[in-house]
Amino acid sequence: MARAQEVRDSCKFSYGIAPLVVVAGNLETEFATIPEHLALIITEVLKNALRATVEFYTLGNSLLDSTTKIGLISDDEDLPKVRVEVYKGKKEVVIKVSDKGGGVPPHKLQAMWSFGYSTVAESNSRIFEKSLSLAPNFVRPDMAGYGFGLPLSRAFARYFGGDIHVQTHFGIGTDVYVTLNHIGDQEEALVFRELPDLASNAGKRLFDNK
Numbered sequence: 001m002a003r004a005q006e007v008r009d010s011c012k013f014s015y016g017i018a019p020l021v022v023v024a025g026n027l028e029t030e031f032a033t034i035p036e037h038l039a040l041i042i043t044e045v046l047k048n049a050l051r052a053t054v055e056f057y058t059l060g061n062s063l064l065d066s067t068t069k070i071g072l073i074s075d076d077e078d079l080p081k082v083r084v085e086v087y088k089g090k091k092e093v094v095i096k097v098s099d100k101g102g103g104v105p106p107h108k109l110q111a112m113w114s115f116g117y118s119t120v121a122e123s124n125s126r127i128f129e130k131s132l133s134l135a136p137n138f139v140r141p142d143m144a145g146y147g148f149g150l151p152l153s154r155a156f157a158r159y160f161g162g163d164i165h166v167q168t169h170f171g172i173g174t175d176v177y178v179t180l181n182h183i184g185d186q187e188e189a190l191v192f193r194e195l196p197d198l199a200s201n202a203g204k205r206l207f208d209n210k
Helices: 002-015 035-058 121-130 150-157
Strands: 019-026 084-087 093-100 163-169 171-179 190-195 203-208
Touching: 002 019, 002 035, 019 093, 035 093, 035 150, 035 171, 150 163, 150 171
Parallel strands: 019 084
Antiparallel strands: 084 093, 093 171, 163 171, 190 203
């Protein structure tokens, strides 16, 4: 998926490392949608998944006490993969994005849907404190955003009869479900084509804008 590779590139520039993304499910799915809106939604969800995974496994987390030693992860394959699953039902397409990035703290569940809410300052502070050699830069805006991406993505999904639901397991990870109603089945809006898998050189049919 070309969009996933772009997000991985941004993640590597900010952190020096990025988890692999695996795509599974009904990879032959074709449905009509507005490509720009779908691209924004998928990009925002993937950014959150990759950021959470990298920070959880390289910057440490509040679930571990100060005496716990975390091995330095320096290779993409050492990180848990972010998994994308695509399914098409009779009335809607479901895109599930799963990560093992530690989940969302309960007190932040509502805040993440607020326009303007961002955790980039907190992330930059943690990077500075850890002084990670893997992270040559602070988290860039194209990776962290300005706090509008996720709520705007949900607004787009709801406008077209879909929604975004978040199921998080604090200390483990997060599953994000993007549901999109069928607007039609015209081929020109969204197609699948052969792209190299992000985790290997094997070809895989991943979705991309036509």
